[in-house]
Amino acid sequence: MNYDLIVIGGGAAGFFTAINVAENKPNLKIAILERGKEVLSKVRVSGGGRCNVTHAEFIPNELSKNYPRGEKELKGPFHTFMTGDTMEWFDRRGVALKIEEDGRIFPVSDSSETIIDCFLSETKRLGIEVLTNHSAKKIKIETQGWALETTQGNFTAKKLMIATGSNPKIWKLLNDLDHSTISPVPSLFTFNIKDPRIKDLPGVVTNASVKVKNTKLSSEGPLLITHWGMSGPAILKLSAWGAVELNALEYNFEIRVNWLQHYATQEILEELKGLKKENPKQHVYKYAQFELPKRLWQSLVVASGIKQDTRWADLNKVQLNTLSEQLTQGVFQVHGKSTFKEEFVTAGGVNLKEINFKTFESKKYQNLYFAGEVLNIDAITGGFNFQNAWTGAYIAAKAIASGD
Template identity: 50%
Template structure:
């Protein structure tokens, strides 16, 4: 019986193993940590955002800053609808939330982990944890895998290690080209009077632009202890991951907290002023923002909270609107969520055959998951790439 060694017990490795024909192969998963599926466990705040309700491959690839062209053919063979179907067949109920993210009904990533562990157990696939791969050597038709738990021999290697520098070095030593790693999906560190003491304040829809990079994104925004986060920030950080790394994360951004053009905001302001002349500006609810944030806007705009609307000058109004709709903030550094860390960079995509995720350089060697130079914005897309790539590998090997 031919031996398959899967290196990396994460999303791609386990999904691939779950779809392999165990009557055809002896399959072993090697995982360097003491626990498997660690990213699955912490994803979506522990609820596991397994995929996204986007069922047209052409639309789906728009969420991938790197790898979009290559993934088109992959998603035509296995896309989020297929992922839902796969879990449905294993009696896992899923739900689509309002923002189209898909979670298990149980709201627990453990449901997904248990599904995988169950599949692996039924197929009698061996999982070796605390097994750190030191080197892979090609010897004749086979691969020798040297690990902290001894040596393994493989007819086929499936490389799904994630993007640790050590695992990239191993595959580079085998002849693959590595595109330098830079963080993707990170939050902005900003020290500014406007954000001070407002951690936890959120905006349903804000717009963020980086004028020097001619780029903008919109979506929910969150003020944190260290600056700004939320989908709007994470999206722009993914698309501009490489440019921002070159700028050493020091850049000016412009934020529109209310997603209204300044002219429209001015019109709302004037209308409110006309109809509520005697109301104090501090107690006026003109825009859809929290009271605390509104009072902070007035403070940094140097407007007296107790001033009546009728007495607000044109200059004061302009200051308020500039701070609301065109606030310039200096980003000085980034923060990443260690557990949900995503990187741009990895194995060069030109060296992979996307029909079956096999290496063009190494025979009987497959690569999937975050070890590739593929990454997506937040929302279940990174996992979907893992499921789809892993499924292709399993189909290819099952049909040999």
């Protein structure tokens, strides 16, 4: 089968590329090849099934700061197509989006099916073929373009878009073409921690700052205590920025948690001394301080060696010091990680030095393009990984449509 463009990968970046190419050049013969039974499966589970389309950051240089790998390379592309453009693109196709308080952007319908339906109806309208159960086995460059061997037969195409996400099998095929890839390591994961201080606190969330001991890795924001340890934006950001380093540590390391985020230990010690003077007869355990969740406060009080019936007036120097340290620099041992929901993200992929970011075309081969997570680009949670997919796909589509 001969095509003008074959897109390998039936995910967000693949569909966005095909649709935008077809809109610009309606006469082109285009096919999307997907190795699985279903297309857009990651879109379906994103954002807890609501599809976190993008994030409300409208300054390109600020947007790029959310990418541990790809920050420098995406600055230029984001000046061409970014958050506002994404919102307008979907709006023109009848998909209303909304911005939530934390900046995440979702369909008003709160259903990822809205995005999937949009893509499927657009491919149908534009005559794009969508072929499932087509797994790529071999990619070859020929005089007339690209030859592709799949589990369902052979194809040829003038131009090829690789939008396969984190698929090591495809990376191997690209290695055979002399493209170098960075080995994948997990990103966006939660920390497994067994510690009596948080054992009975699943569901407790508070703003905290977290630092990985003996590294430069640190993060802050909402921290969620779970049945298996710690999660929430503060932990997920840390896992993204530390993906390579934490992998090298085999996910065994210590973190220091400041439950009061920016306050220093000495500052809190002085505050505690003040509370001792102001509330001498009050039980320390009973009333939470510093706007901490009550269960967390009580757990840290107990961890400081303070009994439940102890009054502020009865606290000694050691107990005051220990409590201030538990509040601002508690050390927790991490033993392993857990995937964040079904939204598995990896760091790794095609070496960014081999990509022209004005077109998302390979520097090694003409008419070979890349978009999405197949590249060594990944982001923190919040819609940023999708924005990378939309931006790369849109710019590549423009280049593909404007070529011969």
